[in-house]
Amino acid sequence: MATKLQTMSGEEMIALSRRHTLYEWSVQSAVDPIPVARAKGIYFWTPEGKRFIDFNSQLMCVNIGHGDERVVGAIQQQAATLPYANPFMATEVRARLAAKLAEITPGDMDTFFFTNGGAEANENAIRIARMFTGRQKIGARYRSYHGGTAGVLTLTGDPRRWGAEPGIPGVFRIPEFYHGIQKGYDKVEDVLARTEETIELEGAKTIAAIIVEPVVGTNGILIPPDGYMQGLRAICDKHGILLIADEVMAGFGRTGEWFSVDHWKVQPDLMSMAKGLTSAYVQLGAVGMRHQIAEHFQKNMFYGGLTYNSHPLACAAALATISVYEEDKLIENARRLGDLMRSLMQDLQARHPSVGATRNIGLFGIFELIRNRETREPLAPFNGTAPEMQALGKFFREEGLYTLVRWNTFFTNPPLCITEAELREAFSIIDRGLEITDKAVS
Numbered sequence: 106m107a108t109k110l111q112t113m114s115g116e117e118m119i120a121l122s123r124r125h126t127l128y129e130w131s132v133q134s135a136v137d138p139i140p141v142a143r144a145k146g147i148y149f150w151t152p153e154g155k156r157f158i159d160f161n162s163q164l165m166c167v168n169i170g171h172g173d174e175r176v177v178g179a180i181q182q183q184a185a186t187l188p189y190a191n192p193f194m195a196t197e198v199r200a201r202l203a204a205k206l207a208e209i210t211p212g213d214m215d216t217f218f219f220t221n222g223g224a225e226a227n228e229n230a231i232r233i234a235r236m237f238t239g240r241q242k243i244g245a246r247y248r249s250y251h252g253g254t255a256g257v258l259t260l261t262g263d264p265r266r267w268g269a270e271p272g273i274p275g276v277f278r279i280p281e282f283y284h285g286i287q288k289g290y291d292k293v294e295d296v297l298a299r300t301e302e303t304i305e306l307e308g309a310k311t312i313a314a315i316i317v318e319p320v321v322g323t324n325g326i327l328i329p330p331d332g333y334m335q336g337l338r339a340i341c342d343k344h345g346i347l348l349i350a351d352e353v354m355a356g357f358g359r360t361g362e363w364f365s366v367d368h369w370k371v372q373p374d375l376m377s378m379a380k381g382l383t384s385a386y387v388q389l390g391a392v393g394m395r396h397q398i399a400e401h402f403q404k405n406m407f408y409g410g411l412t413y414n415s416h417p418l419a420c421a422a423a424l425a426t427i428s429v430y431e432e433d434k435l436i437e438n439a440r441r442l443g444d445l446m447r448s449l450m451q452d453l454q455a456r457h458p459s460v461g462a463t464r465n466i467g468l469f470g471i472f473e474l475i476r477n478r479e480t481r482e483p484l485a486p487f488n489g490t491a492p493e494m495q496a497l498g499k500f501f502r503e504e505g506l507y508t509l510v511r512w513n514t515f516f517t518n519p520p521l522c523i524t525e526a527e528l529r530e531a532f533s534i535i536d537r538g539l540e541i542t543d544k545a546v547s
């Protein structure tokens with residue numbers, strides 16, 4: 106007999122989940138999960154009925170919002186017809202999804218390899234780059250996250266890499282354009298010149314690819330100054346190096362374009378995606394490649410495979426999700442409400458001394474908090490926390506605003522279906538919360 110769901114209290118869910126599962130990137134005794142029973146639109150609820158505004162789209166992934174019946178229906182229909190076929194088969198959903206992706210991804214990108222998520226998409230991207238170029242090395246940034254498996258955790262620059270070191274060989278770092286709230290930005294010409302110098306020193310002919318998040322996600326919503334992405338593209342072209350755009354978090358409308366590279370009209374050679382591809386209704390990732398890279402594998406072996414590659418349930422979820430972006434004009438909504446979000450942020454920045462900086466592109470946003478207006482000392486150190494940041498997180502939770510509070514920052518990444526009234530409601534909670542952090546400012 107099937108186990109009846111929805112009989113546990115929130116406390117029971119927490120106790121058993123903590124007793125028998127590991128929570129990621131955490132010291133287990135410190136985790137404090139929110140029990141979730143159901144979700145709809147921009148909201149989710151605990152079993153006891155407490156409502157939260159999901160101001161981080163869970164893990165920046167439920168882009169279309171929760172509980173969309175068009176996607177749920179597509180998954181149900183696929184489950185009833187053909188829940189699984191192995192990756193050597195052809196299926197209608199696989200065929201349709203790949204053709205649709207060829208339509209919406211940049212330029213002549215027209216071939217896709219499907220995975221279970223973003224990390225595997227990046228793993229396959231670097232392997233494809235190595236097979237195609239016959240070179241080995243990969244350049245990546247410190248302010249980046251590319252996934253939790255061995256290879257891409259080495260590419261990852263943020264502290265999540267440390268536990269997996271020494272990692273895979275052949276990875277080097279390219280320079281940053283942003284150095285934190287105190288030091289700020291480098292000039293585009295300078296960072297590009299230092300990037301080219303790094304490539305020269307590493308040996309251009311040994312480098313297969315450079316991977317970047319065109320708009321960096323968890324490491325600070327870092328929007329490249331105009332000219333950076335174009336400059337990186339030109340450097341890669343000059344040296345025969347492939348450019349991999351990791352669009353796992355920034356893709357699928359989050360920034361107000363289908364993909365964040367579209368803002369700068371830059372064509373990546375390889376592009377990884379996941380999260381918003383299905384809005385996380387079913388897990389799916391993909392790596393897209395330009396036509397000439399796909400051509401290479403017409404005559405050469407593609408070394409790669411996964412039991413769940415092109416999983417029909419996930420492909421059905423992705424197709425339905427992409428239709429929702431189109432039908433509901435969610436990308437336009439992200440752009441329009443992104444403009445409103447910018448003005449709401451600027452208003453709070455003007456009124457709250459603890460707000461050192463705000464940034465957003467579409468509905469991809471962040472607050473950086475400081476404790477001193479002169480020195481601009483961050484409210485919490487790199488990779489650390491502070492009582493005031495913890496108090497802010499507690500306030501958001503009590504007030505029913507869910508978002509990611511990390512180091513001296515917190516994020517504003519709601520589902521793209523959010524309305525103006527809902528956005529204002531969330532910002533009124535933030536407004537009150539910032540009174541806590543303002544008290545820390547000297």
Ligand SMILES: Cc1ncc(COP(=O)(O)O)c(C=O)c1O
Nearest residue numbers: 222223224250251252353354379
């Ligand atoms: C930019 C980026 N790349 C890759 C990943 C890894 O994706 P996944 O967790 O689906 O493996 C993430 C996850 O947060 C991400 O933000």
